[in-house]
Amino acid sequence: MAAGEPGDLGGYYFRFLPQKTFQSLSTPETTSRLRQWSMLGRIKVQAFGFDQTFQAYRKDDFVMAFFKDPNVIPNLKLLSDSSGQWITLGTEVKKIEAINVPCTQLSMSFFNRLYDEDIVRDNGHIVKCLDSFCDPFLISDELRKVLLVEDSEKYxxxxxxxxxxxxxxxxxxxxxxxxxxQFEDVLSPYLETTKLIYKDLVSVRKNPQTKKIQITSSVFKVTAYDSVGMCYPSTKSHEQTFSYFIVDPIMRHVHVLYHCYGVGEMP
Structure with missing residues (x-):
């Protein structure tokens, strides 16, 4: 049987956790930034609980069971391509793809190299460059260049x-x-918002032996298909349309981070 096709799904049962809120996305400052970045109203985190021990090697069974679960189907939200409204899936998932996303970083010092390489000045200002396009993105600074342009010198x-x-x-x-x-001129709003959301989604614990903090979450980038083709996170593929499942195996929670590329809420 092909990976990610329904079969014996190992008896995972899920429950929706609407009471679990994610402050990182709802603070006034984050809301203001997401509006500026044209993501407000198009990004969402939802939490679900599950009842079995999570085993990362069975991630495909886990994700397929998720999409088949009667507590997920009426609650999992996505944006309609046609109306732009939040809807539920409304179609039967036939196949899934769950790509492992490494999650090992514990410090924002990971991004210090942006300063070391003159992508960002010491005062936090992002270094500008001549405008170019990396379809569909406008590149007008060294930060976007290092993110997108594979043959750039600092990639x-x-x-x-x-x-x-x-x-x-x-x-x-x-x-x-x-x-x-609307892009930022300085780096800090990106770093601060990344840190807030990351801390909100990812679980850590202190290793009892080494006393070091370690990440316990597993992260997957998820796509689902019905009999016609891709149906989740959208029917249209885009680098900025995504769904990540962040699984906490100790609490038995899965956080679903979703975004669909488009025009966000205006002021």
């Missing part, structure tokens, strides 16, 4: 494993924003 400041880290993915998504994104 290798972040290695391929660095770029796969959930912390980097989150940062990049916030920097690129939605369809009418």
């Amino acid at each position: 290798e400041v972040f290695s391929q494993p660095d770029r796969e880290e959930f912390l980097f993915c989150l940062f990049k998504h916030l920097c690129l924003g939605g369809a009418l994104c």
Whole structure:
């Protein structure tokens, strides 16, 4: 049987946790920034609980069981391509793809190299460059260049494993924003918002032996397909349309971070 196809799904049962709120997305400052980045009203986090021990090697079964669960189907939200309204899936998932996203970073010092490489000045201002396009994104500064332009001289400041880290993915998504994104001139709003959301989504604990803080969450980038084709996170593929499942195996919670590229709420 192909991975991610329904079969014996191992008896995972889910429950929606509407009472679990994510402050990082609702503070006035974050709301204001998401509006500026054209993401407000198009980004959402939802929490679900589950009842079995989570085993990362069975992630495909876990995700398929999630989409089949009667407590998920009426509660999992996505944006309609046609109306732009929040809707539920309303179609039967036939196949899923769940890509492992490494999640090991515990410090925002991960981004210090942006200062070291003159992508950001010491005063926090992002260095500008001549406008160019990396479809569909306008590149007008060195930050977007290092995020997007593979043949740029500073692209290798972040290695391929660095770029796969959930912390980097989150940062990049916030920097690129939605369809009418107004870019920041300074780095700090991106770093602060990335840190807030990351801390809200990812679980840590102190290792009893080493006494060091370690991340306990597993992260997957998830796509689902019905009989017609891709149905989640959208029927249209876009670098800025995504759904990440952040699984806390100890609390048995899964946080679903969702964004659909488009025009966010206006002031």
